[in-house]
Amino acid sequence: MKARCSGPRPWDALLSFKLELTGWRWNEPLVLDPNDTIYHHLPPVTSLDLTLPDGPEIGTIDGNLIKLYIPSQFLANLQTLNLTCDWDPDSILTTLQSCTSLENLTLSFRGNLDLHFEKETLDEQLPEDGVLLPGLRTLRLQYAMTSTISSFLEVVNTPLLEELDVSFEMIDDGIKSTVTGFDEDILDLIDRSECDLRRLKIHMAVFSDSEELKTILESLPSLTHLLLNNTIFDLEIFRYLKCNEILPRLEVFEIFDCPTHNRTKLDILCRFFEVDVRWSSGEDMEIVEEERPTTAMKKLYVTLREPESLDFERLEQSGVELRRLDGMEVRFCSIPHDTWPHLVDTNY
Numbered sequence: 001m002k003a004r005c006s007g008p009r010p011w012d013a014l015l016s017f018k019l020e021l022t023g024w025r026w027n028e029p030l031v032l033d034p035n036d037t038i039y040h041h042l043p044p045v046t047s048l049d050l051t052l053p054d055g056p057e058i059g060t061i062d063g064n065l066i067k068l069y070i071p072s073q074f075l076a077n078l079q080t081l082n083l084t085c086d087w088d089p090d091s092i093l094t095t096l097q098s099c100t101s102l103e104n105l106t107l108s109f110r111g112n113l114d115l116h117f118e119k120e121t122l123d124e125q126l127p128e129d130g131v132l133l134p135g136l137r138t139l140r141l142q143y144a145m146t147s148t149i150s151s152f153l154e155v156v157n158t159p160l161l162e163e164l165d166v167s168f169e170m171i172d173d174g175i176k177s178t179v180t181g182f183d184e185d186i187l188d189l190i191d192r193s194e195c196d197l198r199r200l201k202i203h204m205a206v207f208s209d210s211e212e213l214k215t216i217l218e219s220l221p222s223l224t225h226l227l228l229n230n231t232i233f234d235l236e237i238f239r240y241l242k243c244n245e246i247l248p249r250l251e252v253f254e255i256f257d258c259p260t261h262n263r264t265k266l267d268i269l270c271r272f273f274e275v276d277v278r279w280s281s282g283e284d285m286e287i288v289e290e291e292r293p294t295t296a297m298k299k300l301y302v303t304l305r306e307p308e309s310l311d312f313e314r315l316e317q318s319g320v321e322l323r324r325l326d327g328m329e330v331r332f333c334s335i336p337h338d339t340w341p342h343l344v345d346t347n348y
Contacts, residue, residue, distance in 0.1 A: 009043070016047035016080075022057075039070040046101075047080040055086045055112060067091050072098040080104040086112035093117065093155065097131050105133070106140040109148050111169035117151040129192055130157040140165040146179050153185045157192055163199035163225075164189075176206045176232060183212040187219055198249075201227040210234040217246055224249050224296070229256040235265040238272035244295040254301040266304075273300060273328070299329045 019042070042048075058066065068091045075098035085092060086109050099105075109115055119126050136158045141149050149166060164186065168177035182205070190197055200216070200223055207213050214237040217226075226247070235258075243250060253273075260266065275295050 011043045014043045014045050016049075017043060017045045018049040020051040022053055037069045039068070039074065042074060044074065044077055046077060048078055049082040051084040052087065054110060058087070068095050070095055070098075075099045076101060078102055082106040082108075084108040084110070086110045086115055089115060089117045089151075093126070093131055096133065096156075099133065101135060102133055103135050104138045105136055106142065107144075107152075108142040109144040109169075111143050111145060112148070113145055115145070115148045117148070117155045119155060126155060127157075130155050132157045132159075134159060136161055138163040138165070140167075142167045143169045145169050146177050146182070150181065150185045153189045156189070158189070159193050159195055161189075161193060161195040161197060163201070164197060165199075165201040165203075166205075167203040168205045170204050176204045176230065178206045178208050180208055180212070182207075183215040183219075186216055190220075196222050198222055199225040199227075201225075201229070202231050203227075203229040204231070206232040207234075210237050213237060214241075217241075221246065221248055223247055225252045225254075226250060227252075227254045227256070229254075232259045235260055235262075235269050239268050241272055242275075243273050243297060244275055249296050251296050252299045252301075253297070254299075256301075256303045258302055258304045269302070273297060295328075297328050299331075301331050301333075303333045 052068075067088070068085075075095060078099055079101055081099060081102055081104070083092070083095075083106070085107075092107070096102075096105075133156060137160055139156075139158060139161060140163075141152065144152075144167070146168060149168070168179065170176055186200075189195075197220060200220065210233040213233050217223075217237075218241075243253070255269075258266075258269075273295075
């Protein structure tokens, strides 16, 4: 490694920096001097997008992947970090411990099956309540196996977290990940952090037990935005629920690639957003007042795949009623049935 410049450099004025390293360009020695890695040459940015080579492409020392060794002072200045890395989990957590000013964090794990954040296997003792990210507001986990996401959520503490965006890794041939215990993972994180989660986004998941998703919704009345993208679950969970009762602050609900074409269950989904009207009557039983509970809902977006012809006129009628009575923006869209047909689960 060349000696570092001691004076100011032209690029020190940069605020953001993107660095993508691939295996065939990686020439760092396996035995690194922590005080002289490539990261010491980066400008003092507040936003870093760092892509590291695949873990299997990098050599090991005694069977262990090399450490990141990113200077703590550099990390403490970051407000946004996008990190694509499936290296040693201890390295990732050690890096995050120094990110004391971080507000936005995106971690991409490349679907590595062997990546687990278990306290017992880490080099350093973690705080009892997890790695503290005091200012983090947005957490995105991408291309991750269910076990990786579960173990990561167990070891972090995010008191100001507002948005959790989780994208599960798809298995070969477009098969989505089956999630179990995800309700406990999310609720444990919220209880530990005492945060007020407002936006929840789930991508590419199959709920083997749809009651888990129901538990999540019933336990997060603070949500203002809910996105379920290409996520398989049974719409039956909405049958006896009302949106304005369990999610009183919800403003936007998006379901992309709705997991059913069953008309009855689509009706259940529409009724979930309807507000029951209560009538008051006078002494002679005449109706004297209409009481309509307030609802925060502003937008409902639903995209449907068409394995068969759908009754869009009927769905649109539901949308008209919601728009007229509650002032909600409602949009139903369709996806041609022959587009990525293997993503459709006909069991629902």
